[in-house]
Amino acid sequence: MGYDPNNPMEGRISDLGPPYYGDFLPPVIKENKGKWLYHEILEPGITVHVSETGAECYTVRCGTARLMSIEHIREICDIADAHCDGYLRFTTRNNVEFMVDSKDKVQALVDDLKSRGNKFPIGGTGACVTNIVHTQGWVHCHTPATDASGPVKAVMDELFEYFGSMKLPAQVRIALACCLNMCGAVHASDIALLGVHRKPPMIDHDRITGVCELPLAVAACPLGAVKPAKAKNSKGEDVKSVKVNNDRCMFCGNCYTMCPAMPLADPEGDGMAILVGGKVSNSKSAPKFSKMVIPFLPNNPPRWPEVVDAVKNILEVYAKNANKYERVGEWAERIGWEKFFELCDIPFTDKCVDDYRLAYDTWRTTTQFKYTSATASYTG
Amino acid sequence: MAKHDTPLLDELEKGPWPSFVSDMKRQAETKPECWDILGQLELSYKDKITHWKHGGIVGVFGYGGGIVGRYSDVPEQFPGVEHFHTVRVNQPSSKYYTTKNLRQLMDLWEKHGSGMTNMHGSTGDIILLGTRTENLELFFWDLTHEMGQDLGGSGSNLRTPACCLGQSRCEWACYDTQEICHKLTLHYQDEIHRPAFPYKFKFKFSGCPNDCVAAIARSDFAVIGTWKDDIQIDQEAVKAYMNGEYPSNGGAHRDGDWGPFDITKEVINLCPTNCMSMEGDELKIDNAECTRCMHCINVMPRALRPGKEKGATICMGAKAPILDGAQFATMVIPFIEVSADNDFENVIDVIETVWDWWMEVGKNRERVGETMQRVGLPTFLSVMNVKHMPQHIKEPRSNPYVFWKDEEVPGGFERDIVEFRKRHAA
Numbered sequence: 001m002g003y004d005p006n007n008p009m010e011g012r013i014s015d016l017g018p019p020y021y022g023d024f025l026p027p028v029i030k031e032n033k034g035k036w037l038y039h040e041i042l043e044p045g046i047t048v049h050v051s052e053t054g055a056e057c058y059t060v061r062c063g064t065a066r067l068m069s070i071e072h073i074r075e076i077c078d079i080a081d082a083h084c085d086g087y088l089r090f091t092t093r094n095n096v097e098f099m100v101d102s103k104d105k106v107q108a109l110v111d112d113l114k115s116r117g118n119k120f121p122i123g124g125t126g127a128c129v130t131n132i133v134h135t136q137g138w139v140h141c142h143t144p145a146t147d148a149s150g151p152v153k154a155v156m157d158e159l160f161e162y163f164g165s166m167k168l169p170a171q172v173r174i175a176l177a178c179c180l181n182m183c184g185a186v187h188a189s190d191i192a193l194l195g196v197h198r199k200p201p202m203i204d205h206d207r208i209t210g211v212c213e214l215p216l217a218v219a220a221c222p223l224g225a226v227k228p229a230k231a232k233n234s235k236g237e238d239v240k241s242v243k244v245n246n247d248r249c250m251f252c253g254n255c256y257t258m259c260p261a262m263p264l265a266d267p268e269g270d271g272m273a274i275l276v277g278g279k280v281s282n283s284k285s286a287p288k289f290s291k292m293v294i295p296f297l298p299n300n301p302p303r304w305p306e307v308v309d310a311v312k313n314i315l316e317v318y319a320k321n322a323n324k325y326e327r328v329g330e331w332a333e334r335i336g337w338e339k340f341f342e343l344c345d346i347p348f349t350d351k352c353v354d355d356y357r358l359a360y361d362t363w364r365t366t367t368q369f370k371y372t373s374a375t376a377s378y379t380g
Numbered sequence: 381m382a383k384h385d386t387p388l389l390d391e392l393e394k395g396p397w398p399s400f401v402s403d404m405k406r407q408a409e410t411k412p413e414c415w416d417i418l419g420q421l422e423l424s425y426k427d428k429i430t431h432w433k434h435g436g437i438v439g440v441f442g443y444g445g446g447i448v449g450r451y452s453d454v455p456e457q458f459p460g461v462e463h464f465h466t467v468r469v470n471q472p473s474s475k476y477y478t479t480k481n482l483r484q485l486m487d488l489w490e491k492h493g494s495g496m497t498n499m500h501g502s503t504g505d506i507i508l509l510g511t512r513t514e515n516l517e518l519f520f521w522d523l524t525h526e527m528g529q530d531l532g533g534s535g536s537n538l539r540t541p542a543c544c545l546g547q548s549r550c551e552w553a554c555y556d557t558q559e560i561c562h563k564l565t566l567h568y569q570d571e572i573h574r575p576a577f578p579y580k581f582k583f584k585f586s587g588c589p590n591d592c593v594a595a596i597a598r599s600d601f602a603v604i605g606t607w608k609d610d611i612q613i614d615q616e617a618v619k620a621y622m623n624g625e626y627p628s629n630g631g632a633h634r635d636g637d638w639g640p641f642d643i644t645k646e647v648i649n650l651c652p653t654n655c656m657s658m659e660g661d662e663l664k665i666d667n668a669e670c671t672r673c674m675h676c677i678n679v680m681p682r683a684l685r686p687g688k689e690k691g692a693t694i695c696m697g698a699k700a701p702i703l704d705g706a707q708f709a710t711m712v713i714p715f716i717e718v719s720a721d722n723d724f725e726n727v728i729d730v731i732e733t734v735w736d737w738w739m740e741v742g743k744n745r746e747r748v749g750e751t752m753q754r755v756g757l758p759t760f761l762s763v764m765n766v767k768h769m770p771q772h773i774k775e776p777r778s779n780p781y782v783f784w785k786d787e788e789v790p791g792g793f794e795r796d797i798v799e800f801r802k803r804h805a806a
Contacts, residue, residue: 002518002521003517003518003520003521005517008441008517009441009442011525012441012442012521012524013524013525014442014443014524014530014573015530015569015570015573016524016528016529016530016569017470017530017562017565017566017569018470018471018472018473018529018530018562018565018566019472019481019527019528019529020472020562021472021473021474021476021558021562023478024472024476024477024478024481025476025548026476029476029548029549033547033548033549034547034553034556036547036549036550036551037551037682038551038630038681038682039550039551039630039681040626040627040630040631040681040682041627041630041631041632041634042631043634044634044635047630047631049549049550049551057549059549063397063398064398064499065397065398065399065400065403066400066498066499066500067400067403067404067496067497067498067509068400068403068496068497068498068499069403069404069406069407069411069414069495069496069497070407070411070486070489070490070495070496070497071403071406071407071410071495072403072406072407073482073486073497073499074483074486076482077479077482077483077486080479081479086478086479086480087476087477087478087479088476088477088479088482089474089475089476089477089545090475090477090499090500091475092475092504092542092544092592092593092594094499094500096499099549118395118396118397118398118399119398119403120398121396121397121398125632126629126630126631126632126633126634127629127632127633127635127636133502135502136498137430138421138424138425138429138430138431138432139417139421139509140432140450140464140466140509140510141430141432142430142432142433142434142435142450143430143434144430147421147424147425149400150389150392150425153392153395153397153398153399153400153401154392154395156397157394157395157396157397160395160396160397163397165635166631166632166633166634166635166636167635167636167637168636169636171632177700180701180702181700181702182700182701182702182706183502183700184502185502185594185597185598185700187597187700187701187706188594188597188706188708216744222703222704252702252703254702254703256434260433260434260435263434265429265430266429267427267428267429268428270428270429280591280594280596280597281589281590281591281674282589282590282591282596282604282672282673282674283589283590283673283674283675283678284650284652284673284675285652287591287596287597287708289706289708299428301388301425301428302388302389302391302392302425303391303392324633324636324638324646325629325646325650325675325679356705357704357705358705
């Protein structure tokens, strides 16, 4: 018996939910759940957790490309079978973790991982650049303004030494979302790479009547830039369609999400913005949003050199100037954003001044500011 | 499917970070459709634009989510990716696996799909990337019958809940994130598989305010562990940190040249509420002033621990910027006990209160955080039966435009203009 297309509901099982996690916990984890006393990162990527029972769990963390094949996952399973009694886990930031219950087992595991070329870089703990969380990009998505896996690979190649070491002032979380929908939720990352469009949607008058609910397309625009309109299709026939007030378009792409006949992606129009200073943790300061510091860099596949250089520059200026424990956003706020732009040598443009909703909250309404090169024409 | 030249992608085989291109080429040896993934991606690298069409509604019978339809716009060139639908498989709590389970899933995906995956998607699912419409039911049959597993969420429904690793391997988790994530996912199977909401709705469970699953940034309903009594202190361990016997921050700064540990500089002066001090060689914490941010505990994990009376704070309404701007989740319930002993009944009550309201008043494609903004926090808190308190705000309003209600003003709103005019000539 199996699936019968003529009788699709026959024997169907549904609503099972996820497998029970308790069946997947390594014995040392299962036995000590809720009993852990403390942890210590012994070296980059290798952490010990110590239980009140005296048990220890050694975890070796490795980066992955997130986009991975079944062959690669089978190789991960081979490693876990050889060293970890057939257990492993993934982290929320796309790392894979191999756990053993004794220090004696760590070296053989590490040697095995290191023997497999560049497939299992060890690191991603503590004051490092851990793995980049990201979206699908050109590999699988219909709305992207850039690729995801490619730029992530290029950035991590360049920042590799920071993945396998813990010499930064604090952890630096980098994230990439390939369009403004932000499936990657990069709005609270130390350094966020965001695919952006810069050309308003085109309107496919031949298809719009067939594939779109016009009122939904109109309602999709947060700025009221999409209006119902009569238009002529390519055969010269009158059709009900929409028009776009290009001056009001903020290139969010929400109209395309609702209406496939309004594509806006473009090889020259699209690229990446860089936002910095966000954080999720409540430690010390409250969670912060990432702020735009570079409004646009071009898509330059296969290695996005402009993006890679910009990220590395920001990271290294931060590494040199921030205090211990200070996240990128905490550092930028302490020194002032005017100093951030000066130190990072990033040209400040009108694009970084908010003119959307709640923009006023970001305007400076005090006489307190620092003089930088940006004010030189007033003070010179 | 033929091998394609991929000179641009080949550049991504260089460098020290794992290469998805090399990995995909290896997979293509046994799954030739991977050549077409590479071929189409190479074309995107050349054209600087996606080659995936918009949309495509596909799924399995009885479910309105879990599969994301995708079609190539150049299928003649790359027939192996003509259909390239994504399957979201609900991950186990905290993403622990046995190799037996993973191997079985990989065998299914070899049989029914492209051979490529994401471990994991942004919301937490196992993402199986790329299959044809006619394979969907066959895969689903095998997934449910052979593995006893199920799809996750997509569309305007409850998305697959996610949690941090919690008490399984973390000393800070203030409740069992894995158990509540698992139990509520089972409890709400209908809401996950059959879209009936105005828009997506996400649960995320973090065990402490470090918030390792980004609940406060990414979930409509964020349950974040906290405590209500005093931080536990081991004064001997404090001394050991001060004497340099234990590394600060759990060893997280080992490679930096930061000099010897300085408890005043690194802990006491960085406390956001200045509620810590040294009295002789004893560390004192004024717990009534503590906001439970975790910094001191993070820095001295062997000396300080969260209190013993643990539970969670519930924050609601986070979302990414589309459309009105990003929102963090707003603190709604300062403390709630989270316990399997009552099957999480008290948390379920809160969830169903917000759903009942949001399903009625939420507009199409309006996240609950946007509905909250539209009606205002005072109204929302009333809906939630939560008494307004200063903890709900950063600061009181600075404008005077209060929405007084009829019943709040003596005599009410109805007045007689004729009577008024008798005393006040126009």
